[in-house]
Amino acid sequence: MRHVVESQQFDRPLLERVFALANEMREVAASGGNTLLAGRIMATLFYEPSTRTRLSFETAMMRLGGQVITTENAREFSSALKGETLEDTVRIVGSYADVLVIRHYESGAAGRAAAYSPVPVINAGDGPGQHPTQALLDLYTIQSELGHIDGIRVVMVGDLANGRTVRSLSYLLALYQDIEITFVAPPAVGMREDIKEHLQNRGVVFSEEQDLRSVLPTADVVYQTRIQKERFADRPGEYDQVRGIYVIDREAMELLPRDAIVMHPLPRVDEIRPDVDDDPRAAYFRQAANGVFVRMALLKLLLAPEA
């Protein structure tokens, strides 16, 4: 593995290797970090801000003893303003640092960067395109919380048409056995055909529902997402209605099996009520913490695979 550009580059053996490493990294972090990447430098080039993702990557690098150079608004501040191409920037910063973490507003930007970079590139989200480390940490959280992925029933809730995370997660789940997915979304923002076709081709059982409560009792994983107001710009009434229906509150938690978990890519607004946070099945903060371990695992694979 030379770059991390898209979820599709991961097959099941590679995923299992990443998750095993992430488990090790959890121990490394708990014991105060190590010096595996001492002397190595990560550049975080963020063409659009995403403070949490950036800090998660930087933490991962530092827990392995590495250092970080960073810009959180490359779009405004860098030579991009003067007309420099991403390809040129990547060649130059790639001659400073040992790994580039790139967040960009254009789909495909990470792939273009990888084609020109002298050092490994990790995609930290490129516009409406890919955000593979989020997809990996989502799947790792299921593995870590439930102990297995084969055979689970996943309910995905919210804006499934525009949500990058639910699309990638659906794709990766199709690599596992006996998966059942239920999509729960307002019709205006239901899961798109391309993903549904892919699931069909891979033999994944899926269905579409609009009543969240009816599907909770048989779920192993509820993956909740934020419904963005701007998607309903021309249907304000529908937004308010949708927002009220697709909420995880205490009442919803009572319908959920004892061993199920609730996930969310965060940030959340009010689609999971704060009084759910103390429920042991609320896995979303552990999920965010898992991002550091998964990113540590990827950094090891890219920069010190033999160590």
Place this chain on the structure above:
Amino acid sequence: MRHVVESQQFDRPLLERVFALANEMREVAASGGNTLLAGRIMATLFYEPSTRTRLSFETAMMRLGGQVITTENAREFSSALKGETLEDTVRIVGSYADVLVIRHYESGAAGRAAAYSPVPVINAGDGPGQHPTQALLDLYTIQSELGHIDGIRVVMVGDLANGRTVRSLSYLLALYQDIEITFVAPPAVGMREDIKEHLQNRGVVFSEEQDLRSVLPTADVVYQTRIQKERFADRPGEYDQVRGIYVIDREAMELLPRDAIVMHPLPRVDEIRPDVDDDPRAAYFRQAANGVFVRMALLKLLLAPEA
């Protein structure tokens, strides 16, 4: 001590412990730092910019061998824009880092953060509320420059109604013996009643004057502050007058005892003239430097109290 949220959490024994540690930290810094906090990560989450405070904290962490992840405009860049609460942000970033340093535009924000953070929180200023590390470094500077705090006469000058520093310093001075405070301010921005009542209850002698020169000859400490033009928006004439009167210049320095000191939380505009800077009694740049030692002391107390 689990968090540093407000000046009121410090009693005299704790202050003396912090100051003794700060003295040690001065030596540590002079000898090139140590590795007490190697492998530990500080997150500086600044919801409003304060470059100097941020750099002072980050220097403190690095002098102890630690590392830093940072954002200097969390308000604009973070998930706050998408509606995420401070409580959620703190739980997430607190799962990355070992200590959070938070600057916020809302009074009480640091306390709210501390209630939810899995790791220690240090308040680096929350709006019109508290800025406890500034208060500590002010008091430490007096201790360090004069060798004692009991029995001193302090003149506080400028905008005492809106100045967070003079309010906190007054509060902390009340923990010492035989303190005399003189407040020198234009009537429009005099010291507020709550602090005056507190001093009265603690038996601290204080008075209010408008003639700066008359009180300089008996001062041990002159604490000068900036008068903000915007406070006089509806009284422009008064601003210009006030600005001319409450100035520390060479002439004022001649009235000051030989062993007194002049302090200022900085930045200054012209309320202390640059030609005063070379006077050995001008302690304000040493005061700023002391901030690093006090913050090192607090980091040690929070993260490695037994070391």
Place this chain on the structure above:
Amino acid sequence: MRHVVESQQFDRPLLERVFALANEMREVAASGGNTLLAGRIMATLFYEPSTRTRLSFETAMMRLGGQVITTENAREFSSALKGETLEDTVRIVGSYADVLVIRHYESGAAGRAAAYSPVPVINAGDGPGQHPTQALLDLYTIQSELGHIDGIRVVMVGDLANGRTVRSLSYLLALYQDIEITFVAPPAVGMREDIKEHLQNRGVVFSEEQDLRSVLPTADVVYQTRIQKERFADRPGEYDQVRGIYVIDREAMELLPRDAIVMHPLPRVDEIRPDVDDDPRAAYFRQAANGVFVRMALLKLLLAPEA
């Protein structure tokens, strides 16, 4: 050497010392860095953004084991907004860090900073004034690529009136023997009289041409620069014409000797075509990489000259 403020402070022996050190630093970086500056802190205070220059300095510090505190928009965020002078800022941040790297929008700012700073100051560009580390890395690139500087023929192309880099490089080249310089520029932005006079006084042979192709066959170095559209605000027709003429493309490369090199301070827009990048004579990305080695050399000279 206490500060790095302007190109004129470097004489030939010092340049040769810097370049010899930069060669060593190239080895240090290739072998994973060292710990020469462990425990030392660099503050990068950028009053105007220049992400690449900042990241290059920060990489240099980290490759030597040091740490970095930074602000990339000191102008907007720092106490400058409240009226604090650069001199005050420098005294304060100079009490935190061991070396200050300053980028400023005002000519002469670095010199003013150096006069007040308790620690070494490096000028990372002060407005239309100086950018000495760029000048050093340009000259080092010639030395490194060609093996010598004496006796070379340099063609400088583009906006020579406003280009800081070509002015500084001309100045430094005058310290060497048997240099020939050809200035190729639209008349509106030709090389200014002050530099031409200086070259004359130093006995450097130079000429001015408008036909780029005619001078390529005898060049050792072509130093291309970006022509800024805004310089031709009142002559839009001239800009389009100029832009088309002064371009390095494959056809131009065919006119260039086999051992010549093409340099550019970057960012480029389209004045060097991307299909030239793979030509071994295209030295501009190596030139950018050299910036790290030159800055490592300067840091060693300033902070650990005896090590």
